Each structure stands twice: as structure tokens, then as C-alpha cells.
Amino acid sequence: MAEEFKVDRISFLPEDIKISILSRLEVKDAVRTSVLTRSWRHTWTLLPSLRLGRYLDPLGDTSKNFDSRPVSSTWIKRVRSLVSSLRGPLIHFQLSLRLDTDPSNLLRRLLDLLLKKGGVQTLDLCFYYSDKLTQPVPFFFNLPRNVPVPLRLHSYHSRKVKVWLPPFHSLKVLQLEGCQLILPNEFQGFHSLTTLSLSNVIISNLHLHLLLDTSKNLTTFKFVAGDLDLVPDLSLNISLPLLTNVEFGINEMVDKICLVSTPRLEQAYIYLTSIDSGSEKLARATLGLLTSVSMVSSLHLDCDVLETLSLLALPFSFSFPQLKCLRFFLNVDTFDKRTCDVFHWLLRSMPFLEELHLKLLSFSQQTEGVATLMRELLVKKQNGISCLDQSLKRVTLSMYLLLKVMTGITVVKFFLLNAKVLKLMKIIYSDVYSDDDDALSMKEELKKVGVASSDAKVVMFNITTEVTVNVK
Incomplete structure (x- = not known):
């Protein structure tokens, strides 16, 4: 039995398995395996991948703040030497x-x-x-x-x-x-x-x-x-027959991006990289981009998109007939009558929407005026929104970037009052921005809401703890 334990099994592993093992190590650790045994001496030179630099493998650099300090050209030469050895x-x-x-x-x-x-x-x-x-x-x-x-x-x-x-x-x-x-x-x-x-x-x-x-x-x-x-400014017509996923971050330098022949497109994510989203040119570019991705089944919009679109006249002349899942941010600091109208239009333009993930956020302490405005604009019955009547079954509302979570109760009420086939409403909030009184107030408010769907279930999460709320 003792002789069995003396067998050097690791030296007789197939080379492809050795390479697979080393590929899971940082480069400096992979190189160090050359001292284990003669059969491993040059295995590291067959590595098929390298991940080097900031937040990655520091290539033997012992500095504790490697990720934050500048890297010299000498370090790059060291990388070239390493690549040459492969x-x-x-x-x-x-x-x-x-x-x-x-x-x-x-x-x-x-x-x-x-x-x-x-x-x-x-x-x-x-x-x-x-x-x-x-x-x-x-x-x-x-x-x-x-x-x-x-x-x-x-x-x-x-x-x-x-x-x-x-x-x-x-x-x-x-x-x-x-x-x-x-x-x-x-x-x-x-x-x-x-x-x-x-x-x-x-x-x-x-x-x-x-x-x-x-x-x-x-x-x-x-x-x-x-x-x-x-x-001049970017004007781009994209014709890619196999394209399924796109992500665009645009600013004022973009005049037009249009997807003219992308029959397989399924998912799109659109956001603004401009600090100032109050440009009509940027609004027109955003609207044109949304028009060209109207065939997607999944759409993700950043918070500035709604604010920018509010600069243009409604109604817009397109819809999302195949959209099943929508993810977007809503900045309550900029919420007003115009952004509310765009919010309602988005829902009207998505007749078969089944799943909605909405993140509420703010960058300043909300005033009572914001909460009052949201109540006036949102908490009332809506007519002519097909997805609320026939298809919207799941809503996830994240409020962990909201400085005053009770402001978000208005949006929760909007969907409970109007989504007639709603099955599940998830509410996620953070203990950092709320306290036990906030959570208790939300639960008590939700119990008073008249719910349009008899099957609706409301679940609250404070990131770690799940609480089911019985709604009427």
C-alpha cells in the first residue's frame, strides 16, 4: 500500500490535461510549475491564453498597488519576452x-x-x-x-x-x-x-x-x-445578416445609426455617453436607433433615454411588436409630465410585453414635490395599454439606487392597479437607503392597493431577506 502512494501520478498526466490545469492559474504560478518535475518543465510554454495587466495577472510584480500605479514600458517588454517564449x-x-x-x-x-x-x-x-x-x-x-x-x-x-x-x-x-x-x-x-x-x-x-x-x-x-x-458626424447603416445582439452608447457626435438588414437581431441595449442629454440632435439619433431595433424580443434602455426622448413630440410612429422583455432605468429626479408620457407610450408600443425589469434611481434626496408629482401622473387607471390588459405577467422593481424608497411605492401601485394578468411583482430595496420604518410603511401601503389581477403575488427583498406581502 505504501508503494502505491509513491507513484508519481502527476508526471504521467496527458499533456492536454496539464495544459488545462495551467490555464486555470495566473501566469507567474503556471511558470513556477516548471520546478515540480522534469515532465512539467516546459509545459507552460504551450499555454493557449494570457490575461495580463490591470486587474489581471501582474506577471510577478510584487507591488501591493499594482492595479492602481502606472505600468512602465519595461513591463510591456517583459510581456513581449513571455509571448516569445510560448x-x-x-x-x-x-x-x-x-x-x-x-x-x-x-x-x-x-x-x-x-x-x-x-x-x-x-x-x-x-x-x-x-x-x-x-x-x-x-x-x-x-x-x-x-x-x-x-x-x-x-x-x-x-x-x-x-x-x-x-x-x-x-x-x-x-x-x-x-x-x-x-x-x-x-x-x-x-x-x-x-x-x-x-x-x-x-x-x-x-x-x-x-x-x-x-x-x-x-x-x-x-x-x-x-x-x-x-x-462629418457618424452616419452608419449596418447590414449584418447574422447579428443577434447589439449595444450602443451614443453621444452628440452620432448623427444616425440605422440597422437596415439584421433579420436575426434579438437583443438591444441603448444608452447615452453624453453628460448633457438635453440635445434635440441626440434625441433624434436615439429615436432613429430605437426605430431600427423595433424587431427585438429583449430591450434594455438607460435612464437618460426617456429624458432625451421627452424632447420630441409624441406619438412616435413605430412600435415593438415582438418585444417580450424590457429593462430600463427611471431617474426620479428628472421625472415630469413629458417623461411620464414617454413612459406610457413605451408601454403602449409593446403590446405583447411579458416581463418588465425597472430600476428606479436618483442622484439627490427626493423632495415631497417629486413624490406628489409621481402620484398625480401614475396612480390612476390607464386605458388602451394592451400589455397591461393581456400579457404583462412579471414585474421586477429595483429601488436600491433610490435615496428615498417610499417614492417608488407610486410605481408599484401603478402596475398593481393596471396589470390585469400580473402573476409576480418583485420589489428590491437596500438597507443602505432605507430603514425598518420604510419597509413597514411599504408593506402597509401595498395592503391598501386595489389589485387588478386576482393572481398577483408581491414579494419584497431587502437584498438578502424575502418577505411576501398579501395584497387585495
Whole structure:
């Protein structure tokens, strides 16, 4: 029995299993396995993926604040040396850096080196700059959706990094953030590309059109307008027959984005990257974009979309005949008669809506005037809204970004009073912004509401605790 335990089983594992094990480690830990045994000595050089830089693998850097300090060009050279040591094709490469020098030339050589390795399918590049190199600029983090507001970064400057993208023939996923994209001469397209994400990327109008026109296998497209190099303003007609998911963050530099031939489109997410959403031009661009995605079954709208659309005259001349699920934010600070009208129009334009996820938020302490206005505009019977009469069965109302949760009780009452086939209403609120009295007041208020659906069930969550409320 003792002899059995002396057998070195780990040395005799198949090589593909060894590589699979190392792929789950940070790079520095994968390299350290070379000292385990002779059979593992060079296994790390067959790694198919690297994740390096800010919030990722610090590549042996022992600094405790690696994620927040600038990374020097010396560190990039270390990355190039690591890539040069790999023997197999590097299929997935992710690099996220905070820099204090312009790495354009080093980055170009690194990308050329990746091209020579062959087989690159996923390329994810993200860049930040130190505070001293730029003025504050608005930028939307691609973070969990409970942070829907623009964050101001003092370390972000897309003009500092230029990416000359080599012709990666196997590339399936391309994600670029905070850089300037330059396509090579005689660009033939990424014919294997299925996912394209451009977030605050400087790209010429010509190159953006060329990139999309030669990537006909795209199924997912994310475009966040930032400091665009566009003359005139962006006017984009998208014809992608396999496209199923889109995400657009637009600002005043966008004149028009129109999806003219996307028969498989299923999901769309639209938000504004502009600090000022009070522009009629931006409102028209937003309306045009909504018109071109009217065939989707799932739609996600940011809080500024309603406020911007309220600048235009109702009714709008389109609807969402196939929409089943709607997710959107409502900022109660900007809630008025016009945004209420847009809110009602949205519901009227979605006759077969089955599921609604609504997040209420505010950036200032709500006054009693806001609560009174919401009561006047919302808490009353509505006629001619088909989804409320026939299809809306599930409503989730999140109020954990609401500074005074009792303001949200008006929206809850609106759906309880009008949704005739409602099965489940979920109310989510946070203990941070409320206390036990708030929760008790909400429960007591809900018990007084006349409910349109006899099957309606109301469940409250204070993030961790579930409470079922018996409504009439």
C-alpha cells in the first residue's frame, strides 16, 4: 500500500490535461510549475491564453498597488519576452494597462508577434493613463448594471495609444477600449469575427464602415461612442445578416445609426455617453436607433433615454411588436409630465410585453414635490395599454439606487392597479437607503392597493431577506 502512494501520478498526466490545469492559474504560478518535475518543465510554454495587466495577472510584480500605479514600458517588454517564449498558438490574449508613457510602438511589435504565433481568436485590449497626462473625460465602465451612471476618470485618454491591427485571420472576438484603431493597408476584413466591441475607441468613419462591411459573420456588436475621429458626424447603416445582439452608447457626435438588414437581431441595449442629454440632435439619433431595433424580443434602455426622448413630440410612429422583455432605468429626479408620457407610450408600443425589469434611481434626496408629482401622473387607471390588459405577467422593481424608497411605492401601485394578468411583482430595496420604518410603511401601503389581477403575488427583498406581502 505504501508503494502505491509513491507513484508519481502527476508526471504521467496527458499533456492536454496539464495544459488545462495551467490555464486555470495566473501566469507567474503556471511558470513556477516548471520546478515540480522534469515532465512539467516546459509545459507552460504551450499555454493557449494570457490575461495580463490591470486587474489581471501582474506577471510577478510584487507591488501591493499594482492595479492602481502606472505600468512602465519595461513591463510591456517583459510581456513581449513571455509571448516569445510560448511555443504553441496563443488563442486568447487579454492586456489591460495603466501607462505613463506612449506604448504605441511596443504595442505594435507585440501584436505583430502575436500574429506570427498564429491562431489568435480573442484579442482584448484596454488602456488607461496616469492622472498627469489628461483632463477628466466621461466614460461608461462596462461594469455590473447596478452602476448605470457615467464615472469620471482622470486617467483615461484614448489618443495616447494607437493600435495598428494586423490581419488576424482566425480572430473571432475583438474588444478594444481606450485607444485609436488604425486598420492596415488593403484591409480584407476579419472573416471569422463573431464579436466586436469598440468602447471609446477613436476610429475614422471610413475605417468603421470598412470594418463592419468586411465582418459579415458578426453576431454581437458593441459600440460606445467616445472621442470619435469622424468628419462629418457618424452616419452608419449596418447590414449584418447574422447579428443577434447589439449595444450602443451614443453621444452628440452620432448623427444616425440605422440597422437596415439584421433579420436575426434579438437583443438591444441603448444608452447615452453624453453628460448633457438635453440635445434635440441626440434625441433624434436615439429615436432613429430605437426605430431600427423595433424587431427585438429583449430591450434594455438607460435612464437618460426617456429624458432625451421627452424632447420630441409624441406619438412616435413605430412600435415593438415582438418585444417580450424590457429593462430600463427611471431617474426620479428628472421625472415630469413629458417623461411620464414617454413612459406610457413605451408601454403602449409593446403590446405583447411579458416581463418588465425597472430600476428606479436618483442622484439627490427626493423632495415631497417629486413624490406628489409621481402620484398625480401614475396612480390612476390607464386605458388602451394592451400589455397591461393581456400579457404583462412579471414585474421586477429595483429601488436600491433610490435615496428615498417610499417614492417608488407610486410605481408599484401603478402596475398593481393596471396589470390585469400580473402573476409576480418583485420589489428590491437596500438597507443602505432605507430603514425598518420604510419597509413597514411599504408593506402597509401595498395592503391598501386595489389589485387588478386576482393572481398577483408581491414579494419584497431587502437584498438578502424575502418577505411576501398579501395584497387585495
